[in-house]
Amino acid sequence: MKIFTNILVFLASALVIFNITQLDFNNLFGGDNAVAFIGIAASCCAILILLIFRMSKKIEDKMNDKL
Template identity: 40%
Template sequence: MKYFAIVIIVIAFGLGVFNITKIDTQAPFEGESIVALITLLASLCAIVLMLILLVSKRIEEKVKTRK
């Protein structure tokens, strides 16, 4: 599970970097820029979710070792 989450984080980070290059700074809410912004937001959400998953798995392991 840990490696799966890391792979998803790397892919989402790559998509985020790619979409940052597609944003037009003169008109960020028009045309392809809005699609790039939405995709950037989605990739950031995926990164946050995977980080939450990794932290919850680490907490689960610590709770199991205490018993």
């Protein structure tokens, strides 16, 4: 499961980098930049959710070891 979450975090990070390259820095609040901003926000949320999932699995493993 750890390898799978690592792969997903890597893919989400790659999407953040890709969407940053799609931004038009001369006109940040116009044009098609909204799509890139939404992609960046969604990828960051995915990374956060995956890290929370990984921490919850570690806590679950520690709780099972105590029983």
